[in-house]
Amino acid sequence: MQRHGLHSKSLLQLTLALIKPDAVAHPLILQAVHQRILDNNFIILMRKYLKWSQEESRRFYAEHSDKFFYQRVVQFMASGPMRAYILAHEDAITHWRQLMGPTRVFRARYSAPLSIRGELGLTDTRNTTHGSDSPESAAREISFFFPDFQQQRWLSSEEKLYRQGHYYYHPEQQVHLLRDPQPLLVRGH
Numbered sequence: 001m002q003r004h005g006l007h008s009k010s011l012l013q014l015t016l017a018l019i020k021p022d023a024v025a026h027p028l029i030l031q032a033v034h035q036r037i038l039d040n041n042f043i044i045l046m047r048k049y050l051k052w053s054q055e056e057s058r059r060f061y062a063e064h065s066d067k068f069f070y071q072r073v074v075q076f077m078a079s080g081p082m083r084a085y086i087l088a089h090e091d092a093i094t095h096w097r098q099l100m101g102p103t104r105v106f107r108a109r110y111s112a113p114l115s116i117r118g119e120l121g122l123t124d125t126r127n128t129t130h131g132s133d134s135p136e137s138a139a140r141e142i143s144f145f146f147p148d149f150q151q152q153r154w155l156s157s158e159e160k161l162y163r164q165g166h167y168y169y170h171p172e173q174q175v176h177l178l179r180d181p182q183p184l185l186v187r188g189h
């Protein structure tokens with residue numbers, strides 16, 4: 001699908017996405033999830049690999065500390081490298097969560113078989129991807145993973161250029177970069 005910049009109405013929204021250790025451990029699965037991100041027209045602003053300590057994992061999932069699966073998910077998320085992304089899209093939070101599918105893989109396989117979790121998830125815990133669930137958690141999680149990324153500054157400066165389609169995909173870096181020079185600046189004479 002093509003982005004027709006001047007016809008886009010809504011502001012781009014940011015979300016934090018993770019490819020979890022079950023998927024990063026298998027190059028073909030990792031590649032398949034990355035491709036799903038591209039095929040669904042998400043703009044990749046940042047991406048990096050990292051591995052969590054148990055402590056970081058506990059902190060990130062603190063909201064679930066009273067759940068029966070807490071220890072399981074904490075261990076799993078610290079079990080190997082993962083990949084974090086800042087994604088931009090209209091309605092990015094909902095859109096990414098829809099593409100991921102339901103949390104529980106054994107349900108997702110029936111109710112959303114074409115979703116990422118439905119297709120690639122292994123178990124209810126090892127469910128391939130994470131996505132922020134609200135604008136507040138997106139802002140918090142983006143600073144958790146990318147402390148140097150200035151969200152407000154991005155929204156007030158680069159957001160418009162991305163929304164208008166002035167970007168390209170850089171295959172080696174696997175991110176979308178702004179085109180340079182900006183076509184906007186030379187238009188109008």
Ligand code: ADP
Nearest residue numbers: 069073102103104124125126127129130131133
């Ligand atoms: P989501 O990742 O869809 O936002 P939650 O925030 O509820 O889901 O849960 C965080 C993570 O904990 C899930 O992605 C999954 O890895 C794990 N988890 C959630 N519910 C269960 C469950 N019922 N059994 C096992 N693991 C679970």
Ligand code: MG
Nearest residue numbers: 130131132133
């Ligand atoms: Mg959650």
